[in-house]
Amino acid sequence: MVERLIRSAGNFVLLVAFTLLLPFSCAAAFLWGSADERWLMKVAFTFLGPFSAVLWFIAFSHLVRQRRAGYFMQLVIFVGAAAVIYLLLVNGAYRL
Numbered sequence: 001m002v003e004r005l006i007r008s009a010g011n012f013v014l015l016v017a018f019t020l021l022l023p024f025s026c027a028a029a030f031l032w033g034s035a036d037e038r039w040l041m042k043v044a045f046t047f048l049g050p051f052s053a054v055l056w057f058i059a060f061s062h063l064v065r066q067r068r069a070g071y072f073m074q075l076v077i078f079v080g081a082a083a084v085i086y087l088l089l090v091n092g093a094y095r096l
Contacts, residue, residue, distance in 0.1 A: 020059070022052045042096055046089070050081040 018025075022045060029041040045052075057077050061069035088094035 016055065019048050019052050020055050022048055023056075039096070042094075046085055046096065049085055050078045053081040054078050 026041045026045050029037045033041070054074050054077050057074065058069045061067060085094070089096075
């Protein structure tokens with residue numbers, strides 16, 4: 001039971017760390033990666049990009065602005081990031 005709880009907590013921490021480091025991973029894949037790595041980062045950024053934007057906003061609010069990030073602004077940033085990715089996909093500027 002405790003081992004399962006520790007494993008679940010570890011998986012959560014790794015998911016948050018991967019989502020926070022996603023912009024840096026995408027940049028590294030596009031600069032130095034192979035075609036398969038670029039494709040994987042495009043797919044990861046398409047689905048995890050809005051979550052990454054919200055996590056970066058929360059970190060910025062706590063560290064720089066010294067206040068809590070409001071839920072409404074988190075929603076606005078999530079929807080805005082998802083809309084930008086959707087528009088890039090629809091207009092053909094960003095292909096998977």
